[in-house]
Structure formats: structure tokens, C-alpha cells
Amino acid sequence: MKSEIFTSYTSLDFAQEPSFIRWVRAGDEEAAVFWQNWLQEHPEKATEVAEGRLLATALRVQEEEPSALQLSNLWSRIDAATQEKLPVTDHTPVVPINSGAKIRPMRRWLTYAAAACVTLLLVALFYNPTRSISAGIAEQKTHQLPDGSSVVLNAASKVSYRPLRWGLARKIELEGEAFFQVTKGRRFVVKTAQGEVEVLGTSFNVRARGNSFAVSCVTGKVRVSNPKGERILTPGLSTQANDNGDLVAPYTVGTQPTAAWRDGKFYFNDAPLQEVFEEIQRQFEVRVQTSPEIAKRKVTTYFERSNLDSVLYNLRWTFELETSVRGNLIIVK
Amino acid sequence: MSDLERWQALKDGDKRALEHIYRDHAAVLFKYGRKFMPDAQLVEDCIQDLFIELWDARQRISATDSIRKYLFVSLRRKIVKTLDRQVKKIASEEPEERHFQADFGIDQLLIQNEMDAERESKLKVAMAALSERQREVLYLKYFADMDYNQIGEIMELNYQSARNLSHRALESLRQILLVIFIVWLCNFFGLI
Numbered sequence: 001m002k003s004e005i006f007t008s009y010t011s012l013d014f015a016q017e018p019s020f021i022r023w024v025r026a027g028d029e030e031a032a033v034f035w036q037n038w039l040q041e042h043p044e045k046a047t048e049v050a051e052g053r054l055l056a057t058a059l060r061v062q063e064e065e066p067s068a069l070q071l072s073n074l075w076s077r078i079d080a081a082t083q084e085k086l087p088v089t090d091h092t093p094v095v096p097i098n099s100g101a102k103i104r105p106m107r108r109w110l111t112y113a114a115a116a117c118v119t120l121l122l123v124a125l126f127y128n129p130t131r132s133i134s135a136g137i138a139e140q141k142t143h144q145l146p147d148g149s150s151v152v153l154n155a156a157s158k159v160s161y162r163p164l165r166w167g168l169a170r171k172i173e174l175e176g177e178a179f180f181q182v183t184k185g186r187r188f189v190v191k192t193a194q195g196e197v198e199v200l201g202t203s204f205n206v207r208a209r210g211n212s213f214a215v216s217c218v219t220g221k222v223r224v225s226n227p228k229g230e231r232i233l234t235p236g237l238s239t240q241a242n243d244n245g246d247l248v249a250p251y252t253v254g255t256q257p258t259a260a261w262r263d264g265k266f267y268f269n270d271a272p273l274q275e276v277f278e279e280i281q282r283q284f285e286v287r288v289q290t291s292p293e294i295a296k297r298k299v300t301t302y303f304e305r306s307n308l309d310s311v312l313y314n315l316r317w318t319f320e321l322e323t324s325v326r327g328n329l330i331i332v333k
Numbered sequence: 334m335s336d337l338e339r340w341q342a343l344k345d346g347d348k349r350a351l352e353h354i355y356r357d358h359a360a361v362l363f364k365y366g367r368k369f370m371p372d373a374q375l376v377e378d379c380i381q382d383l384f385i386e387l388w389d390a391r392q393r394i395s396a397t398d399s400i401r402k403y404l405f406v407s408l409r410r411k412i413v414k415t416l417d418r419q420v421k422k423i424a425s426e427e428p429e430e431r432h433f434q435a436d437f438g439i440d441q442l443l444i445q446n447e448m449d450a451e452r453e454s455k456l457k458v459a460m461a462a463l464s465e466r467q468r469e470v471l472y473l474k475y476f477a478d479m480d481y482n483q484i485g486e487i488m489e490l491n492y493q494s495a496r497n498l499s500h501r502a503l504e505s506l507r508q509i510l511l512v513i514f515i516v517w518l519c520n521f522f523g524l525i
Binding site for chain 1: 348351352355356359360363367373377380381384385387389422435436437438454471472474475476478480496499500503504506507510
């Protein structure tokens with residue numbers, strides 16, 4: 001390398017010199033040796049070199065690496081499109097016309113049969129229908145899963161799972177609230193948008209609605225996880241995600257029974273009225289209209305599904321709210 | 334195997350050479366293409382066409398000492414053509430400057446924790462002042478390992494213009510770094 005020319009270099013020139021870039025950006029060994037020697041011979045250039053190094057290494061670029069799958073799929077497409085065309089067998093003089101006429105339909109038939117077999121095999125492997133069960137407003141549903149585990153769905157809730165895969169992985173997705181009674185066996189996972197609950201055999205309740213995510217364990221042992229962390233629950237303990245999304249330390253719910261909603265009883269522990277109203281909307285076919293200030297108030301209360309009037313009565317007298325009913329609309333002031 | 338030999342193998346109809354070339358360069362090509370087209374699917378389509386055409390035309394292609402440069406030149410042309418077609422579809426105006434959107438940042442080590450939100454946004458503004466062509470030069474130089482001859486060919490400039498463009502880009506970068514450095518010094522001595 002002609003090293004004399006570099007004595008006139010400024011930091012900008014260094015930053016653009018390919019071997020210099022190889023040294024400072026890629027740590028290339030050959031380049032490193034050269035530049036270290038050169039620096040020893042020209043100590044007066046140390047500042048320019050340092051600045052050049054800074055310039056050449058400062059830049060970062062934010063970019064997305066293509067995934068290996070993406071690249072290999074793209075290659076398959078290119079590969080398929082650049083496949084050498086096989087020599088055409090039709091009208092090839094080497095094959096006698098008679099035998100050709102006999103063999104070709106046979107071959108074609110075999111090809112079709114093979115293709116059908118492969119298709120069937122693929123379908124059998126990947127045929128993986130999803131089964132969904134949902135409970136509507138003012139409805140409750142009990143569903144038996146393939147292994148004898150059961151799920152009780154609260155109103156306006158939905159679960160879905162893959163029956164054919166159930167033997168391999170007990171995985172079920174939940175939107176809303178449900179109570180699970182799980183038979184002993186492989187791990188059982190409830191996936192929700194808010195987090196995951198994993199158990200071996202137990203009964204537990206999961207509520208995953210809007211921003212709220214709460215899990216209570218009745219028997220056995222339950223592992224709850226969301227992006228912020230995980231908690232282990234033993235019988236009688238509950239956890240829920242707080243406003244920051246962290247799962248709070250397991251706490252006892254007190255005397256009120258877990259998943260009392262199955263008996264039409266709804267308990268709220270220091271919950272915003274908003275949550276109470278939402279449950280009312282799900283249990284009775286009504287809409288509740290109220291102001292944001294009221295919705296934010298935290299309450300500890302209880303209602304039963306048997307009677308909407310007593311629910312409203314409760315709201316009026318316990319929380320000093322005014323309620324008026326217009327058809328399906330309840331206005332709370 | 335050198336680029337020259339691999340290229341010759343491709344010209345001789347060796348399909349493995351094509352696959353090797355793909356494996357060596359597809360990821361860099363993809364990342365470069367994304368700077369012009371945010372839509373990953375479009376970039377994939379361009380790369381796909383590029384390799385298919387390369388294979389189909391293998392007997393006619395000219396020799397090259399840098400496969401990567403050859404591919405960058407072809408991909409850029411292909412993208413420019415695709416984008417021009419899109420622009421014409423939308424409005425029959427003059428095809429405008431291509432947008433090269435490299436999201437540059439400064440090495441975290443240099444800015445440390447001293448950067449608060451306000452300064453960081455100032456830095457963003459300063460980086461945004463780099464023109465799109467300056468960005469492309471810096472990108473090709475530092476992230477795709479191209480020299481000025483190659484950059485010139487890719488960006489359809491002569492050697493001297495490529496050099497000047499890069500020089501100006503680095504000059505701006507130096508000014509940005511200087512500002513960061515001063516801010517850092519002031520912080521260090523508690524002046525701000």
C-alpha cells in the first residue's frame with residue numbers, strides 16, 4: 001500500500017479510505033496491522049486518524065434483516081422459475097409410436113394418482129380446523145373439551161381450539177372470561193391477548209377483557225404469564241395485571257367464591273364502576289350510559305343476575321347515583 | 334472462488350453458481366431495496382425478476398469483477414423503473430427524485446445517556462438534513478462496502494461526483510458530531 005499519500009489526508013479522507021474503513025468498522029486484521037504501523041511512523045496524524053475513525057464508525061442505520069424463511073422462500077420461487085425445461089417427449093422418434101401410445105396414458109394416470117396421494121397426505125397432516133364456542137350477551141355456556149376437561153363461558157366470551165391437535169397440545173384461546181376444570185395430563189395452556197395461563201391439572205378462572213387480565217386458582221397450581229412477567233398461583237390465590245401491565249403479587253380474594261359468576265353472582269373488589277357497568281351490559285341485554293367521572297369511581301360491590309331492578313336499586317342507594325331506564329338504555333347520573 | 338470465476342461458472346450454465354450468488358447477496362440486496370420501497374413484497378418481486386433475468390441472459394452478460402456491484406446496479410435500475418411506472422399511473426407528471434430512506438442514527442456509545450428527548454429530536458433533525466443522495470452514498474460506502482467507482486456506477490455518477498457527494502455528506506456528519514460533542518462537553522461541565 002502506498003503509505004506516503006496518507007500523510008496529506010484529513011479526517012474526512014481517512015473516513016473514506018476503503019482499507020481504513022475495513023480496519024475501524026470490520027476490524028480487518030491485515031488493515032489493522034497496516035494502520036497501526038502507519039500511525040507509529042506518523043504520530044502527528046493521530047488526531048486526524050482519531051476523528052476519521054469517529055466519522056467512519058458513528059453512523060448506524062436502522063434496518064430490518066430479511067428472515068431466513070423469507071430468503072429461502074424467495075430462492076424457491078427463483079429456483080422454480082429457472083428450472084431447465086425437460087426435453088419434450090412428444091414426437092421423439094426414438095420411442096415407437098405404438099408403445100408410446102400405451103405408456104403415456106398409463107404414466108399420466110400414475111402421475112395423477114401420486115399427486116392425489118400427496119395431496120391427501122398433506123391434507124391429513126395440515127387439516128387442522130378450529131372449533132370456536134362463544135356465549136352471547138346474557139348467556140352462559142358449558143363445553144366439554146376432548147380430554148374431559150371442561151370450560152364454563154361467562155357472557156360475551158369466546159374460546160377456540162383445535163380438536164385434532166388437542167391430543168398433542170392442550171392449547172385454548174380465550175376472549176372474555178371463563179372457568180376451567182382441567183383433568184390431569186399434559187400441560188394445559190390458555191392463551192389470551194393479555195397473557196398466558198399454564199397448568200397441569202386444576203380448576204381456575206381467567207378474565208381477559210379490554211385491559212383487564214385476572215386469574216384465580218381454585219385447585220392445583222397455575223402459572224400466569226404476560227409480557228411483563230409471571231406469577232405462580234396456588235389454591236385460593238389470584239393475580240391480575242395492574243395499570244402498568246405488571247402482574248401483582250398473588251392475593252387472597254377473601255370469602256367471596258371464585259368464579260361466582262357461574263352461579264349468577266358478581267363480586268367486585270375495589271373495581272372501577274366502569275367494570276361493573278360492563279358486566280351489567282353483558283349479563284342483561286341493556287346499554288349503560290354514564291359520565292367518565294362516575295365510570296372511574298372505585299367500588300366494592302356485588303350483584304345477582306336474577307333481577308335487574310335490584311341491581312339498579314343497589315346503584316341508587318349504595319352509591320347515591322340516579323338511574324333512569326328507557327327501553328334497553330340505562331342512564332346513570 | 335473469486336467473483337470472476339463464479340461469474341464464469343454462471344455464464345457456463347452452472348445453476349449452483351446462481352444459488353451461491355443468491356445466498357451471498359440476497360440479504361444485502363433486500364436491505365438496499367427496502368430503502369427505496371418500504372413494501373417488502375415489491376422488493377422481493379424485483380429481486381426475483383432480477384435473478385430470473387440474470388439466469389435467462391447468462392450467456393449474454395458482460396464480465397464483472399464485482400458481482401455485488403453488478404447486482405446493485407441491476408436492482409436499482411429495476412426499482413427505478415418500477416417506481417416510475419407507479420408514479421405515472423398516479424399522475425402523468427415528470428418522474429420525481431427517487432426517495433432513498435435510510436434511517437440513520439448515531440452510535441449509542443457516542444451519545445450515551447446524556448441525550449434527553451429534546452436533544453435526541455435535534456439530532457434527528459440534523460440527520461434529516463442529509464439529502465437523499467448523500468444518504469445513499471453513505472449507505473453504499475459504510476453498509477454495502479462499495480468504493481467510489483462502484484458507487485458511481487450504481488448511482489449513475491462519475492467517480493469525481495460520487496467522491497464529492499460523499500465528501501459533503503461526511504462534512505455534514507462531522508458538523509452533527511461536533512454539535513453532539515459540544516453538548517456532551519457542556520453537560521459534562523454542568524454548563525447546561
